[in-house]
Amino acid sequence: MVEDPGELADIGGKLRLFADAPLHTGARIVPAAGQIHYLMHVMRARAGDRVLLFNGRDGEWRARVADVSRRECALVCEIETRAQETGPDLWLAFAPVKKTPGEYLTQKATELGVAAMIPVVTERTVARRINTERLRANAIEAAEQSERLTVPEIRGVQSLPELLAGWPAGRGLIFCDEAGDALPIGEALAASGPRDGWGILTGPEGGFAPAERDRIRTHACVLPVTLGPRIMRADTAALAALAVWQAVLGDWH
Amino acid sequence: MVEDPGELADIGGKLRLFADAPLHTGARIVPAAGQIHYLMHVMRARAGDRVLLFNGRDGEWRARVADVSRRECALVCEIETRAQETGPDLWLAFAPVKKTPGEYLTQKATELGVAAMIPVVTERTVARRINTERLRANAIEAAEQSERLTVPEIRGVQSLPELLAGWPAGRGLIFCDEAGDALPIGEALAASGPRDGWGILTGPEGGFAPAERDRIRTHACVLPVTLGPRIMRADTAALAALAVWQAVLGDWH
Numbered sequence: 001m002v003e004d005p006g007e008l009a010d011i012g013g014k015l016r017l018f019a020d021a022p023l024h025t026g027a028r029i030v031p032a033a034g035q036i037h038y039l040m041h042v043m044r045a046r047a048g049d050r051v052l053l054f055n056g057r058d059g060e061w062r063a064r065v066a067d068v069s070r071r072e073c074a075l076v077c078e079i080e081t082r083a084q085e086t087g088p089d090l091w092l093a094f095a096p097v098k099k100t101p102g103e104y105l106t107q108k109a110t111e112l113g114v115a116a117m118i119p120v121v122t123e124r125t126v127a128r129r130i131n132t133e134r135l136r137a138n139a140i141e142a143a144e145q146s147e148r149l150t151v152p153e154i155r156g157v158q159s160l161p162e163l164l165a166g167w168p169a170g171r172g173l174i175f176c177d178e179a180g181d182a183l184p185i186g187e188a189l190a191a192s193g194p195r196d197g198w199g200i201l202t203g204p205e206g207g208f209a210p211a212e213r214d215r216i217r218t219h220a221c222v223l224p225v226t227l228g229p230r231i232m233r234a235d236t237a238a239l240a241a242l243a244v245w246q247a248v249l250g251d252w253h
Numbered sequence: 254m255v256e257d258p259g260e261l262a263d264i265g266g267k268l269r270l271f272a273d274a275p276l277h278t279g280a281r282i283v284p285a286a287g288q289i290h291y292l293m294h295v296m297r298a299r300a301g302d303r304v305l306l307f308n309g310r311d312g313e314w315r316a317r318v319a320d321v322s323r324r325e326c327a328l329v330c331e332i333e334t335r336a337q338e339t340g341p342d343l344w345l346a347f348a349p350v351k352k353t354p355g356e357y358l359t360q361k362a363t364e365l366g367v368a369a370m371i372p373v374v375t376e377r378t379v380a381r382r383i384n385t386e387r388l389r390a391n392a393i394e395a396a397e398q399s400e401r402l403t404v405p406e407i408r409g410v411q412s413l414p415e416l417l418a419g420w421p422a423g424r425g426l427i428f429c430d431e432a433g434d435a436l437p438i439g440e441a442l443a444a445s446g447p448r449d450g451w452g453i454l455t456g457p458e459g460g461f462a463p464a465e466r467d468r469i470r471t472h473a474c475v476l477p478v479t480l481g482p483r484i485m486r487a488d489t490a491a492l493a494a495l496a497v498w499q500a501v502l503g504d505w506h
Binding site: 226 | 402484494504
């Protein structure tokens with residue numbers, strides 16, 4: 001085996017894996033089954049090859065592949081390559097939409113830097129069966145590929161009244177209101193005072209029911225905004241709001 | 254048949270169809286085959302039912318279903334419901350990406366108000382077979398549903414040198430540059446002077462080659478921007494840039 005770490009191969013350019021275990025010098029990580037398959041059979045990793053690891057708490061670490069047998073391998077942390085960072089405090093509360101795969105929204109929202117995703121069931125929500133475990137797997141995969149040091153938290157499903165009742169005081173809630181009479185999102189965010197974090201709320205296919213909309217608009221945390229003159233699908237609206245938030249108040253600034 | 258137009262049924266709430274024929278009072282439109290199928294067999298339209306029509310030039314018209322036989326029907330324009338509008342002058346030049354269906358990008362970009370889409374083949378472009386006819390059909394469907402009065406133009410495939418050589422002088426070209434050393438997109442757009450329209454350029458899976466990047470960055474029309482610290486897929490970057498452009502310079506303002 002080559003001794004100088006500089007001569008070892010980086011697997012697949014710069015393969016990043018999420019590991020839900022403490023990372024520190026010498027830490028020995030047993031990858032998850034899917035990761036072992038990917039490392040050994042897709043990437044054909046050999047002892048001494050290198051990957052990057054993160055767990056959402058301990059920064060990013062360079063690790064070397066070790067203890068390779070036919071069916072297993074381990075990853076041993078060598079040095080920290082990036083210090084832990086938290087990322088923007090932006091949640092996405094979304095009514096799942098039937099025709100758009102939840103995976104897609106999770107992937108895009110992860111790349112756009114969302115901190116937490118909360119599936120919300122509303123009166124007109126059609127897609128009521130939410131596989132949160134699957135969304136978690138999508139979020140991990142997207143975090144691995146997007147150079148994030150955190151994985152968005154995928155919360156359990158809530159009803160709209162539960163979401164509103166439990167919304168933290170001081171945290172802004174951006175409401176993408178199709179019915180109008182609100183400021184455009186860019187102006188609304190630029191003019192908003194400081195908050196203890198933010199969230200975005202988007203509705204289902206048929207929008208919110210009138211009573212739901214009234215309840216949302218009278219909530220103390222809510223900042224209603226408009227997203228222009230065109231009708232958007234719920235997932236388009238969610239991604240657009242995330243992007244504009246990042247540009248105005250987030251870490252694209 | 255009911256005489257008072259107010260008592261006639263709107264099909265499917267507010268069904269909007271694109272028709273590539275002149276629209277004026279009394280104009281008789283023969284829907285495309287797919288539209289006839291949708292009208293007659295999915296929506297079960299009857300004579301006297303109403304739909305909305307647009308063609309990208311003559312505004313939006315209320316039309317009534319007429320001349321219904323077993324396999325055909327016509328649509329007769331009654332009154333103009335919205336005057337024609339042009340929408341923001343924003344193009345999207347994108348290197349097609351293999352794993353993301355082009356349909357998805359077309360649908361989202363249409364909802365986000367793009368005026369034209371140009372598939373661009375770059376050095377590292379993997380997905381070289383582009384079905385522009387299919388993208389056109391996706392753009393029409395998304396325009397019908399998003400209340401647009403225009404359909405984004407889907408241009409033929411160009412190489413990157415062709416795109417840059419033919420780029421109109423005076424039209425800004427927003428370059429989402431992964432390699433950094435550019436202003437964040439929000440600041441860059443807010444500080445940019447007036448242009449004769451805009452375009453956004455996004456790359457393929459592996460990004461642009463170094464020589465391509467140099468050529469882009471030295472083009473007189475190019476405004477390089479960054480989209481934050483996370484790595485995004487090309488389609489995420491395109492949608493994010495479209496949303497921020499709309500919020501800062503477009504019609505969300």
